[in-house]
Amino acid sequence: MRDRQTDEFDKKVDELRTKIKGLDQLKVRDDVFDEYTLLGLYKLLSKGWITAMGGPISTGKEANVYLADRDGTPVAVKIYLTRTANFKKMQDYITADRRFINIGKSRRDVIFAWTRKEFSNLKRAEESGILVPHPLVFDRNVLVMDFLGDEHGAFPQLRLAEYEDAQAVYDEILEDIRILWRKAKLVHGDLSEYNILYGKGHPYLIDMGQAVTLDHPHAPGFLKRDLEQLNRFFSEQCSTIEVSDTLDELCGSSLQ
Ligand SMILES: Nc1ncnc2c1ncn2[C@@H]1O[C@H](COP(=O)(O)OP(=O)(O)O)[C@@H](O)[C@H]1O
Ligand SMILES: [Mg+2]
Structure with missing residues (x-):
């Protein structure tokens, strides 16, 4: 049954739709901008983190x-889809993460926590260098980060990037994995040529929502898979280091 509070909430959401500059042009998927997303966007807008929304860079499940736009500087806004995201998988991963023991059980709670988790993982990764x-x-299911790109647009994913020295790119990504493990105490967990952008001569790791701390039961398995993915992609392009050698180096032979 609808009550006055619901009506007022709907009215507020309708107002937000017209207030958020650029939003009316985003017809990608109507269900993206449910009321919580709108409230999240509105909050970020009113606090000045976002000045106007632009077009989609990527749409996924x-x-x-x-x-x-943020005062003339481009930013990237990642919006987790509260209706279609794989909530069950997120729940499995997040409940084993000690940083997130007290989150609620609803779809919304889990997706908001997931967003917070990606923010925190990116921060830890950045701090590790x-x-x-x-x-x-x-805010809620909305994450704002620096836009990785230049005047030509967003940096390409590694699979589409052009680089001269494959060995140097491979070595740099492998070093990133090592630094993540040793300093950030994190494993990316979904590393692939889709989740690495390449620009200004360097690889950038992105999409860190699923990244876990070393005490997570998935950590060793994730590390192995990340290393295998990296070697698969580069195997024809340059010389690669055996996955077992890196596993040995980082976590000892017990994990193989
Ligand atoms: N900060 C960013 N700057 C520029 N492009 C980005 C940024 N973050 C993501 N993208 C683009 O959006 C795509 C999807 O982002 P990602 O975080 O991998 O989300 P998904 O969960 O949909 O895979 C990326 O492959 C990249 O092309
Ligand atoms: Mg991705």
Whole structure:
């Protein structure tokens, strides 16, 4: 049954739709901008983190990424899709993460926590010294980060990038994995040529929502898979280091 509170909430959401500059042009998927997303966007807008929304950079099942403007500087806005994201998988991963023991059980709670988790992972990764998009702020299921790109647009994913020295790129990504493990105490967990952008001569690791701390039961398995993915992609391009050697180096032979 509808009550006055619901009506007022709907009215507020309708107002937000017209207030958020650029939003009316985003017809990608109507269900992206449910009321919580709108409230999140509105909050970020009223606090000045976003000045106007631009077009989509990427649309997926878990999240959409939009270009947005912050006082003349481009930023990337990642919006987790509260309706279509794989909530069950997120729940499995997040409940084993000690940083997130007290989150609620609803779909919304889990997706909001996931957004917070990606923010926190990016921050830890950045602090350890590797190249990732600098995370600016998050609200509900909306994460704002630096836009990785230049005057030609967003940096390409590694699979589409052109680089001269494959060995140097491979070595740099492998070093990122090592630094993540040793300093940030994190494993990316979904590393691939899709989740690495390449620009200004360097690889940038992105998409860190699923990254876990070393005490997570998935950590060793994730590390092995990340290393295998990296070697698969580069195997024809340059010489690669055996996955077992890196596993030995980072976590000892017990994990193989
Ligand atoms: N900070 C950013 N700057 C520029 N492009 C980005 C940024 N973050 C994501 N993208 C683009 O959006 C795509 C999807 O982002 P990602 O974080 O991998 O989300 P998904 O969960 O949908 O895979 C990326 O492959 C990249 O092309
Ligand atoms: Mg991705």
